[in-house]
Amino acid sequence: MKVGHWTAAALLVAAACTAGAWGLGAFGTAAAQELTLFRIGTGSIGGTYYPIAGLVAQAISNPSGNCERGETCGVPGLVAVAQSSSGSVTNVKDIAAGRIESGFVQSDVAFWAYSGTEAFRDEGRQGNLRAIANLYPESFHIVVRRDSGIGSVADLLGKRVALDEVGSGTLVGAQLVLNAFGLTDDTIHVAYLKSDDAIERLVAGDLDAFFLVAGYPAKVIQWANENTEIDLVPISGPEISTLVEGNPFLHIDEIPAGVYDGVSGVKTVSVAAQWITRDDVSAETVYGILQSLWRGDARRLLDRGHAKGRVIRLETALEGIGIPLHDGALRFYREIGLTRRSDASR
Known part of the structure; x- marks a missing residue:
């Protein structure tokens, strides 16, 4: 199993809980599927990052690997979780250091971190950061x-x-x-x-x-x-x-x-608010995540779950991004005809 910093047992418990949330009810099926943990760093539980990340995690997770009609169908074997944190700066540092797979980050903080300026002048350039999507204001x-x-x-x-x-x-x-x-x-x-x-x-x-x-x-x-x-x-x-x-x-x-x-x-x-990751995260995983995020069933989940969920739209997914796209994201957006001028030569 690809368990990151979690033990295999803990990840299986998370998979079982996630399966229950979807009404899968088959822990044995989830356990048999090779599981990949995908953490989303957020902020305090009382903020907006945390509930939005919970909705996103639900949209992209699919620990059993099955996809029944009418369900939200995520990436087979993926267990995504919203993880509370101190916020954007902490998320950037944890992503860059490999302590989490992804996180929600303010656009200014993401740019400063990637360029090694302003709040990250002392830290230095975090050149391994990559963007998945722009989310909401x-x-x-x-x-x-x-x-x-x-x-x-x-x-x-x-x-x-x-x-x-x-x-x-x-x-x-x-x-x-x-x-x-x-x-x-x-x-x-x-x-x-x-x-x-x-x-x-x-x-x-x-x-x-x-x-x-x-x-x-x-x-x-x-x-x-x-x-x-x-x-x-x-x-x-x-x-x-x-x-x-x-x-x-x-x-x-x-x-x-x-x-x-x-x-x-x-x-x-x-x-x-932008969703970012690290350059060594699997391109196939990020590609699959975006396929799941922009499906119609995930759209309904976001629309019903939070006022800002309704603002997360495919047509604005690349707006205001000041760092390179992850290779898996670049592939996805190119395939649907959504590109930025800065990505033309990649």
Whole structure:
């Protein structure tokens, strides 16, 4: 068996659980199939990466190797799992080091890692990273208590603000926004907390604001909204226009009113969530994964499973990707006539 860092026994248990989720009910069949583990690094359980990766994992897994009519038919023998993590930066490092097979990563973080710039200037170039697909936009959220008196980014001066934990894409995104307004660790009281912990402290009144870069609606923000009165802070103004002009991976965005019950809509910025892997992952596996991901049955699964699942579309699968495609992905997209200019000579 190809078990990576998992033991054979643990992988068979995962296969049995996955088989049960599909109603296969035949552990013996799953056990007989040669199994390949394919981990998808995500973020905190309360964010958006984790539930979306769970849907993707369901769409591409097929531990039994069978495919009955009406089922979601994944890659025979593949057991895909969503694995929680600190976020984009950690996922990149784990993928590059071979600790996981793939992960969801912000487009800016993926480019910085591949080019060895910005957040990865000290780490150096991670040249073995490869793209599978662009997924959906991730919106920058600044969540505050409604009684905080915070109505703009500039109002964060002197406040207690959580920027997510070290290793997250939210942290590097939050620092970009704060720097654009001249705010630093010396001018705000910074806490490095994962979103689940930040939410609890906000609700308890021990925190004034927290950043989250995620596709909306984010589960942790919904939970906060159910337990205290919250607002979203707009991320806009000439400072943000300048920031977007200097960082092409950023886009002007909007979180509509009503995404979070009773919370007004705000202007903000976004980056793209992308699915990346490593160059030595089997081309046949990646090719099969994309065949499964873009099937009609997987489409129904994504559409029904999460609001951002509906935004994951084949026609935008190559948008904004700043690193090379994996060979298996390149083969798949070429066969269906979807290509990028940068791939023409490959």
